[in-house]
Amino acid sequence: MLAQQLANGIFLGATYALFAAGYALIFGVLDILNLAHASIFMVAAFVCLTIVLAGFPLWLGFLVALVVAGLIGVILDRVAFAPLRRRNAGTLVPLISSIGFAIVVEAVIRGIYGVNDRQFPEAVRTAPPLSLGPVTFTLFDLAILGAALALMLVLAYVMRATKIGRDIRAVAEDRIAAALLGVDIEKTIALTFFIASALGGAAGVLVGLQYNSVTFDMGGRIELKGLAVIILGGMGSVTGAVLGGFILGVTETLAIVFVGSSWRDAVAFGVMFLILVLRPGGILGRRALRTA
Amino acid sequence: MALLEIDGLVAGYGKIEVLHGVSLALDEGSLCAIVGANGAGKTTLLRAISAIVPKSGGRVRFAGSEIGALPTHAIVRRGLAHVPEGRRMLPYMTVEENLLVASAIRRDGRAPIARDIATIFERFPILGARRSVAAGSLSGGEQQVLAMARAIVARPRALLLDEPSMGLAPKLVAQVFEIVREERARGSSILLVEQNARAALSLADRAYVLERGRIVLEGTGAELLTREDVTAAYLGG
Numbered sequence A: 001m002l003a004q005q006l007a008n009g010i011f012l013g014a015t016y017a018l019f020a021a022g023y024a025l026i027f028g029v030l031d032i033l034n035l036a037h038a039s040i041f042m043v044a045a046f047v048c049l050t051i052v053l054a055g056f057p058l059w060l061g062f063l064v065a066l067v068v069a070g071l072i073g074v075i076l077d078r079v080a081f082a083p084l085r086r087r088n089a090g091t092l093v094p095l096i097s098s099i100g101f102a103i104v105v106e107a108v109i110r111g112i113y114g115v116n117d118r119q120f121p122e123a124v125r126t127a128p129p130l131s132l133g134p135v136t137f138t139l140f141d142l143a144i145l146g147a148a149l150a151l152m153l154v155l156a157y158v159m160r161a162t163k164i165g166r167d168i169r170a171v172a173e174d175r176i177a178a179a180l181l182g183v184d185i186e187k188t189i190a191l192t193f194f195i196a197s198a199l200g201g202a203a204g205v206l207v208g209l210q211y212n213s214v215t216f217d218m219g220g221r222i223e224l225k226g227l228a229v230i231i232l233g234g235m236g237s238v239t240g241a242v243l244g245g246f247i248l249g250v251t252e253t254l255a256i257v258f259v260g261s262s263w264r265d266a267v268a269f270g271v272m273f274l275i276l277v278l279r280p281g282g283i284l285g286r287r288a289l290r291t292a
Numbered sequence B: 001m002a003l004l005e006i007d008g009l010v011a012g013y014g015k016i017e018v019l020h021g022v023s024l025a026l027d028e029g030s031l032c033a034i035v036g037a038n039g040a041g042k043t044t045l046l047r048a049i050s051a052i053v054p055k056s057g058g059r060v061r062f063a064g065s066e067i068g069a070l071p072t073h074a075i076v077r078r079g080l081a082h083v084p085e086g087r088r089m090l091p092y093m094t095v096e097e098n099l100l101v102a103s104a105i106r107r108d109g110r111a112p113i114a115r116d117i118a119t120i121f122e123r124f125p126i127l128g129a130r131r132s133v134a135a136g137s138l139s140g141g142e143q144q145v146l147a148m149a150r151a152i153v154a155r156p157r158a159l160l161l162d163e164p165s166m167g168l169a170p171k172l173v174a175q176v177f178e179i180v181r182e183e184r185a186r187g188s189s190i191l192l193v194e195q196n197a198r199a200a201l202s203l204a205d206r207a208y209v210l211e212r213g214r215i216v217l218e219g220t221g222a223e224l225l226t227r228e229d230v231t232a233a234y235l236g237g
């Protein structure tokens, strides 16, 4: 029972972690909260759903959704953040403009798809059950976990070992120093938005598949959790956000067993609150993005 | 024609004008020193050349073309490296990563860059020994050497150095000036801002005195060293 719930927590936590990794990446580089992240998460789920309903394979829908999400992220930066950056508008105004962008995106999706819950075809989700000792799950659960972990590993590799990753970290650490070393700041920020939004979009597709429910307001349910998780991880620390995502997933599923499902969010946020009381800087503190 | 030519440069912060029409020239292969009191605008001048501070007037020409409208990274990629005041490390990145970021503007491929980084580690053993350490954990002197090494590894056509000896112990000051001398001997063109005016002037082919945002005096380094008013004001008598 406990092992099963731990496993469920890890399946759930992986998508939280993926969502939060993108959220934290943008915060780490720009010191702004991108409150449109959850709307891109939602759009990507619809993109994938639409492609699958048109008869194409799921993997194709997933990849296209990732790219579309990344491109929307780049547009988001151009529309909502770049003009403010040029005017040195600080960190609060971009918060508002990102909310504005999210509202527009949600209105568009609502206009196209309506307010009803949409489902993937059952055939997409049917998969043989597997068991590992006392834990049972399906191949489909495993594929979602695998996709989330693979994307996080790719992110870690890009950040550590490639020129793009070094440029992003350089801009995060000191924008002027980076520019003086020849880094194109605006291009690097656009790439950051592409990567972060593609990760957020991937999380949207995976969550839509996990619950088999895609709705125009599905972003709202994860937005606050994502925010809590990046604070828990240490604002701007991508590794911390990933750890925070798993902690939240496991806490939620354990809360369901030991306290009752109506207490799930209260317990999860209570545990996060306690961790932050003990470690106000978050699990890893700001520093970790820089090395991860 | 000079490699770097600045003509009537006006710049400042917001409404505050700091530079009121500065003109100077840096010849290819020469070292040009700028001295002046605290707050005269020396840092602002270098920042305006590199487009960190916006220019509101004047022209900047580098290697035969106008660079006044280019963004910072494009200016650096043309071959104008700027070692800023305060060294500005990428503090959580390693020494080697700092050099990799700086060398990424080169177009000659990975192998020559790797060779140059290896050469840098031989030339500056304090960096070689700490290549995998976070740059922010280096001492002030080591950080200054790394800041200069970052510029050198980019193979620039000209170097802007903003008070490279600031805040360093005398032994390290000597080492920093040794690097400046070596770079000059290799044929680099250098624009050097220094509070250590005597050392700067004695190296300089040409020198300018900046006072409250204006060039008030210019001449060869040797000429300014013999001027009593200059020595009294900037060399402590």
Ligand SMILES: Nc1ncnc2c1ncn2[C@@H]1O[C@H](COP(=O)(O)OP(=O)(O)OP(=O)(O)O)[C@@H](O)[C@H]1O
Pocket (backbone or CB within 6 Å): B013, B016, B018, B036, B037, B038, B039, B040, B041, B042, B043, B044, B045, B085, B195
């Ligand atoms: N970021 C800024 N915002 C507003 N004013 C500034 C800023 N930086 C510098 N100044 C002002 O511009 C003037 C010139 O400063 P600058 O740093 O260029 O002088 P400096 O010659 O480099 O001095 P130092 O020898 O102390 O480095 C000073 O009056 C300073 O107060």
Ligand SMILES: [Mg+2]
Pocket (backbone or CB within 6 Å): B042, B043, B044, B085, B163
């Ligand atoms: Mg200065």
